[in-house]
Amino acid sequence: MINKQLTSKSGIKCDQKPAQLNSPEITKVMTIRSTVTRVCEVITDLHFSVPVALSRPEVPEAVDDVLTLRGDEGSVAVVVKKWDFLKAGQSGWLEVTGLLEDGTAHTVKLMEGEPLTDSDEKEGVSRPLLRKELNKFPNKAELTVVFRTTVDACCEDGPVITFPESKYTLRKYYRDLTDFNDRTFGRWERGPGAPDPRDLTFESLGVASDGNEQYSVKNFTHTGKNLGVILHREFDDLESGTTYAFSARVRRYNTSDPTPKLSLKADNVAITSIEVLTDPNTWVTLAGTFVASSNFALLVLHSHERDPGIAGNDYLIDYLLVEEV
Ligand SMILES: [Ca+2]
Ligand SMILES: [Ca+2]
Known part of the structure; x- marks a missing residue:
């Protein structure tokens, strides 16, 4: 009797036919007894018998x-819950697939035949x-997450089991940051309020915790003709009707007047x-919002100091950020 065999200490035998094992009682036992996975070719049938036992990969x-x-720093976790048949050493594949802007499929491979670790076995994968990989996909892209793993069968390479896939919609908020740390203006340009290359230079802000030197733009107002548009940029990739926040960090450079x-x-x-700007020790964030009336918007950092200000009117500019609200 199959039930009797299953409840015996010796468990399922290799000589049992897969069809004999394909019953609700046994399926239940199999899902809770990882030893069964070691019992050979039966696992092939398991693939069909117990799909409910396979959890979907998830993005919590x-x-x-x-x-x-929003932005492309850091990462998001993709997880596969602990499953009785996941064992350290088995190979795992974890992939995220979607269509790129041009319609071609793109797959981000998070695991590629990589052996599962002890921690994967104990706590799940x-x-x-x-996020910079996710950023390659366009807004509203449908992402399919798939996990596959091999399962040992009598000390041979077992079959690859594909877990049920999950689907997510990517909601990508517009975010464009220029931090000047590469000592370029990026896509920003000097305006008529900074007519001489000696007006705008790059000023070191020291080394950040990541070991990289940080820079900002310094307006030393060398020419004294520094009224009006200091930096400007024509954005061409906005969405009509969408609200954006535009911000910049600025700091007075010294105490020379004018401010x-x-x-x-x-x-x-x-x-x-x-x-x-009155305090040379404090960064101030200028921030406002606007609604794009087309894909285009001309954004500007504007100086209102009319005094020639050759001695003063000196300041730093950093972190020009345009973000969808
Ligand atoms: Ca910077
Ligand atoms: Ca000056």
Whole structure:
């Protein structure tokens, strides 16, 4: 009797036919007895008998199957819950697939035939999916997450079991950051308020915790002709009707007068008040919002100091950020 064999201390035998094992009682026993996985070719039938026992890979950070992405720093976890048949040493494949903007399929391989670790066996599988990889997919991309693993069968390479896939929709918020740490203006340009290359230079802010030297733009107002547009950029990849926040970090450079007076504009409309920078030790964040009326918007950092200000009106500019709200 199959039931009797199953409940005996010796468990299932290799000489049992898969069909004999394909019954609800046995399926239940198999899902709770990892020793069964070692019992050979029966596992092939298991694949069909117990799909309910296979958990889907998950992205816990997603809400209602929507994975929100802002920026590209760090990673999100992709996890596969602990499963009785996951054993250290088995090979695992964990993949995230979606369509790129041009319609071609792209797969991010988080595990590629990689042996499962003791921790994978005890706590389940978890691998980081870098946000910069996710950023390769367009907004609203459908992402399919698949996990596969081999299962030992009588000391031979067992079959590859594919877990049920999960699907997520990528909700990608627009985010464009220029931090000047590469000592370029990126896609920003000097405006008529910085007519001489000696007006705007790059100033070191020291070495950050990641070991990299940080830089900002310094406006030393060398020419004294530094009223009006200091930095500007025509954005061409916005979405009409969408609200964006535009911000910049600024700091007075010294105590020489006059004080710097700065604001931000979008399409020639002020989106912040005029900030007077009085403290050379404090970074101030200028921030305002605007609604894009097309894909395009002209964003500007504007200087309002009319005094020639050759001696003063000196300041640092950093972290120009445009983000969908
Ligand atoms: Ca910087
Ligand atoms: Ca100056």
